[in-house]
Amino acid sequence: MKTIARSIALAFLVLAIGYYLWHGLTYVPSDVFDDSMLAWVGPQMALPIIAITVVPIVFAFTGDGILQAFTGHNSAEFRDGLLGIGTVKSFHQTGLTVNDQPQIRIEFGVEGVDGKIFDAQAKMIVPLTELALLQPGVVLPVRYRPDRPDKVEVDRSGDMSAAQQAMNESMLRKGFTTRAKLDIAERGSTAQAVVQTLSVPGEIRNGHSKIELGLVVTRPDGTTFATRVEKFLPPASVGQVQVGRIISVHYLPENEQEVVVALQVNA
Structure with missing residues (x-):
């Protein structure tokens, strides 16, 4: 789309200037009183003026990020x-x-x-x-x-599902999660948990620190159970799992000891 719009604008500019030059060079005065300046000054100037005005506007509004801002969609090149x-x-x-x-x-x-x-x-x-x-x-x-x-x-x-899938595959490649945990996150029950303990064993993987959490999870019926979770987190996300924080988790009712913590990526 961007290339087409710019090509059309440039073609219009070339044609407009070409017509203006052709008119001026081939102009023949109609009589002795006809001013030769009319070959260059007159209505024929309109097209070049319009073209010179339009071309920068087209290039500006088809610049990177601008067209997407107006349409709300990715450009055809990246869609x-x-x-x-x-x-x-x-x-x-x-x-x-x-x-x-x-x-x-x-x-x-x-x-x-x-x-x-x-x-x-x-x-x-x-x-x-x-x-x-x-x-x-x-x-x-x-x-x-x-x-x-x-x-x-x-x-x-x-x-969002495609973005989440891409994020999941990235986490799998880096060893931050497993297929089993992703399955729990997808079809498990959603609940809230309170962080009771937080420890950092010192293991680092791809810039992420391993943490061990002691959680108390509240079931949908209001009862609770305790469990422990290991997770790799970037430094910026550790603040989300401080002792006393309430976090979102997923678990399967038939296996309450396997709990998956859900944190915001850009919190």
Whole structure:
């Protein structure tokens, strides 16, 4: 879509200027009183003026992240791209704003569907009210093309199940979870638990620390049971499991000792 729009705009510019030059060079005065300046000054100037005005507008509004901001969808180039997990490394404003909302260039570390890690960047319009939420370490689903991994777009499909699946596969590859635990998270009962104890054995895996939690889980009928859980967490998420915190968990009623902790990725 972006390429087509820009091609049409450039073609219009070339045709408009071409017509203007052709008119001026081939103009023949109708009589001796006809000013030769009319070859260049007149209605024929309208097309080049319009073209010179339109082309920058088209290029601006088809820039990276801008069209997506207006449509709410990924560009055609990335709409069917592979879904990866992007971790924000850094970001800065480009200087361009749309309706007073800044365009941001984001540097990502992306984990592809094959588990390979690569650096990429994306541009997007970020509302001022959400700008404070964009911090290094924030994890976002992104769309990418294997033939051009240096550029990505933040996924705008709204398909949360696909994003969760991509996150699950990433956690499996890193050894942070198992298929059995993912099954519990998918079909188990949802409950709340209070963190009674927290210990850190010292094991680190892919930048995540292993923690051991002592939990008291409240069943749907109000009764409780105690259990222990081991989990690998990034440093930014440890604050979510401090002693006394209430967290969400999943478990199977027939096996209450196998409890899966559910935490927000970007809390």
